Amino acid sequence: MSRPRYRLVVDPIACDGAGVCAELFPEMITLDPWGFPIINGDEIPAGLVDLARRTEVSCPRLALTLVRLDRS
Amino acid sequence: MTGAPTGPTRLLDAPGVDVVGLDAHLQRWGALPSVSAGVLLDAVERSGLRGHGGAWFPVGVKWRAVAGTGRAKPVVVANGAEGEPASGKDRYLLHHAPHLVLDGAATAARAIGGSRVIVHVPAGAVVGIEAALAERSRRGIDSCSFEVVVAPDRFLSGQESAAVATINGRNPGIPTFVGIRSVREQGVAGRATLVQNVETLAHSALIARFGADWFRSVGTGDSTGTVLATVTGRWDTPRIIEIPLGTSLGGALGLDAEAARSIQGVLLGGYGGGWIPTANAMTLPYTEDAARSLGSSIGAGVVVLLPTGVCPLVEVARVVRYMEGEGAGQCGPCVNGLDVLATSVEHLAYRPQSLRGGVAALPSLCALVEGRGACRHPDGVARFVRTAVAVFADHADLHLRRGPCQSTRPFLPVPASAGATR
Numbered sequence: 246m247s248r249p250r251y252r253l254v255v256d257p258i259a260c261d262g263a264g265v266c267a268e269l270f271p272e273m274i275t276l277d278p279w280g281f282p283i284i285n286g287d288e289i290p291a292g293l294v295d296l297a298r299r300t301e302v303s304c305p306r307l308a309l310t311l312v313r314l315d316r317s
Numbered sequence: 318m319t320g321a322p323t324g325p326t327r328l329l330d331a332p333g334v335d336v337v338g339l340d341a342h343l344q345r346w347g348a349l350p351s352v353s354a355g356v357l358l359d360a361v362e363r364s365g366l367r368g369h370g371g372a373w374f375p376v377g378v379k380w381r382a383v384a385g386t387g388r389a390k391p392v393v394v395a396n397g398a399e400g401e402p403a404s405g406k407d408r409y410l411l412h413h414a415p416h417l418v419l420d421g422a423a424t425a426a427r428a429i430g431g432s433r434v435i436v437h438v439p440a441g442a443v444v445g446i447e448a449a450l451a452e453r454s455r456r457g458i459d460s461c462s463f464e465v466v467v468a469p470d471r472f473l474s475g476q477e478s479a480a481v482a483t484i485n486g487r488n489p490g491i492p493t494f495v496g497i498r499s500v501r502e503q504g505v506a507g508r509a510t511l512v513q514n515v516e517t518l519a520h521s522a523l524i525a526r527f528g529a530d531w532f533r534s535v536g537t538g539d540s541t542g543t544v545l546a547t548v549t550g551r552w553d554t555p556r557i558i559e560i561p562l563g564t565s566l567g568g569a570l571g572l573d574a575e576a577a578r579s580i581q582g583v584l585l586g587g588y589g590g591g592w593i594p595t596a597n598a599m600t601l602p603y604t605e606d607a608a609r610s611l612g613s614s615i616g617a618g619v620v621v622l623l624p625t626g627v628c629p630l631v632e633v634a635r636v637v638r639y640m641e642g643e644g645a646g647q648c649g650p651c652v653n654g655l656d657v658l659a660t661s662v663e664h665l666a667y668r669p670q671s672l673r674g675g676v677a678a679l680p681s682l683c684a685l686v687e688g689r690g691a692c693r694h695p696d697g698v699a700r701f702v703r704t705a706v707a708v709f710a711d712h713a714d715l716h717l718r719r720g721p722c723q724s725t726r727p728f729l730p731v732p733a734s735a736g737a738t739r
Binding site for chain 2: 254256257258259260261262277278279280281283310312
């Protein structure tokens with residue numbers, strides 16, 4: 246069985262631009278001129294999945310979700 | 318006569334008749350055949366029918382996906398909200414041939430194993446649809462139930478998740494985030510839901526009767542059948558016409574080189590669509606795929622021929638400000654980005670010297686909003702602006718070198734936006 250693959254999805258309605266995600270996970274998240282996250286790249290590299298998970302649960306608005314790539 | 322139409326006119330088969338009532342409808346088309354869900358799914362899939370609401374998604378794939386969710390009975394939404402100001406074909410179809418639409422909704426319900434249909438239409442269409450439903454109910458021809466829900470009068474109300482929100486009685490006309498679970502799985506009252514444009518449903522009513530091969534006898538490649546288009550700028554008033562997919566747009570509109578000289582550019586797909594040069598429009602095979610290859614979209618069939626003597630940049634500025642006001646106001650990138658984009662195109666139109674970074678700044682602003690909303694509203698506005706910048710590059714250059722146009726008359730229909738009163 247191969248390791249599950251993930252991508253990050255932002256719920257743009259829930260997101261209010263707190264910016265915590267970009268601070269925790271600059272490898273894949275930067276901010277636009279108004280402070281809202283831009284996800285750079287699609288699949289989260291295997292070595293960064295744990296960090297992505299910590300970022301997911303740290304969002305004060307719960308606007309970030311790790312979504313299995315092979316299931317969507 | 319109840320035979321299949323042999324020519325390229327299908328949905329608009331009864332010219333000169335204002336409303337095709339149930340008697341005339343049954344006389345022309347006959348009753349819906351009593352066939353199994355499997356037969357209907359196969360026919361719709363083989364027909365190649367795609368969604369005429371603007372996304373052009375294969376209808377058979379969508380119906381199978383909703384049918385296959387396997388839980389409680391799915392719901393059908395016949396979507397005629399048509400928030401696009403330059404479109405009138407859904408309203409016309411609902412008025413002229415309501416029974417084709419309702420037959421199509423009944424067909425969809427049977428195919429996906431549902432028994433509940435919600436007809437989601439603008440306030441102005443309610444009386445006509447209720448009259449048609451009363452005719453059907455007297456005859457007892459339907460095995461599904463119908464309800465009518467009024468779509469709010471705003472641009473986004475026909476968006477799939479916004480329609481579901483309206484029907485569910487929450488935030489009417491406002492999209493929800495469906496990035497993780499779509500309305501196909503969880504829509505009206507939490508059930509699997511098929512939201513399908515009313516014109517698409519009308520086509521499926523004819524596919525149910527005459528079959529996939531008949532449907533495919535008109536059209537080209539992956540673009541089968543005909544499409545209703547709302548054409549503005551060709552005749553004195555906007556007109557609804559039925560075009561066989563794949564016909565050259567110039568041919569469908571009866572444009573010759575002489576007429577083309579008085580057209581500055583052509584807008585396809587409405588305010589979330591894109592501009593193409595007149596020369597390309599003349600020869601374009603009218604299909605979604607061909608329009609996309611030019612960076613545009615035929616969308617819900619809006620065609621606008623922009624005449625000379627109108628400042629295209631003023632038109633773009635009016636539309637983008639309207640679209641900014643019609644945003645749902647929910648997503649940061651769209652709220653902030655569309656306002657900056659609207660201000661930038663207003664600079665270009667009215668005070669070009671204020672446009673920082675020149676015209677080149679516009680595509681990068683578009684990139685900042687694309688793909689970043691819960692719905693595709695910002696993507697549509699970005700496409701509208703990107704293509705305008707390309708098609709009207711010479712005019713923009715003129716504004717930057719010599720200043721804005723001195724006088725211009727407004728041309729595109731731009732209602733007061735919901736945002737203006739928010």
